[in-house]
Amino acid sequence: MPEPYILITNDDGVGSSGILALKQALQRLGEVVVFAPEHNWSAAGHTKTLHKPLRVERCTLADGDMAYASSGAPSDCVALALLGILDRRPDIVVSGINRGENVGHDITYSGTVAGAMEGVVFGLPAVSVSLASFDSDDFGPAASHAAGVVSQVLEHGLPPNTFLNVNVPAKPLHQIGGVRVTRLGRRLYRDELVTRRDPRGRPYYWIGGDVPSGDATIAGTDIWALANDWVSITPLRLDMTDDPLIQTLEQWDLG
8 A cells, every 4th residue: 555645735834833843743644745825825715816827836844845835825725736736646635734723713714724625625535733822833732633633534534525623722732631523613703993094195904803712611612622722623514505494495485
């Protein structure tokens, strides 16, 4: 059996500490190729670049290994890799390690999650991984847990159209209480519109505000797990159809 071929991307950029830690942790599982954005694409969502050309360059990571850097978003990177830049089809796509958790409604904004989703679009199993801190540079525990999850996915596989979203507390390994399989929690955003004026007096806007929080009282959610120092693993699927609502809508007079 040939060793697994693992495609890694992220949304923090190819030079981030998180992607380097992830690559080094996954190298014990198989052959790894890094294909990531040349700059930060946080909150890019599931972007597909169609209105301008994309560029791909080879670059060197901090540990001396080669990687691919693209001008596109994380989802673009995965698409470019699978559409022909790589000469071999990967066995799995792993996206991360993101700086900051991706929980609850974050999954609709997250470029990290979108990288995994694009792998699913191409029919591959996928995992997205995030560290629940914007300040910590210790990606070791998250990388270790990511390797454990990826190992299990390679062994058991995942159902079609599904992937795993992993969030790891920013704690030393001995302080992490274990792993919980969770569902999406309820994110609480505190966005504010900041209005300013340019030198010509024209208004421009920033979407600012405090860092989002979440309802940690709902047991079984990703937010609850992180609040209790557990690794959260949430199985997600691309089919977002609300099946019970179908039955309700069938009773409406929709014409």
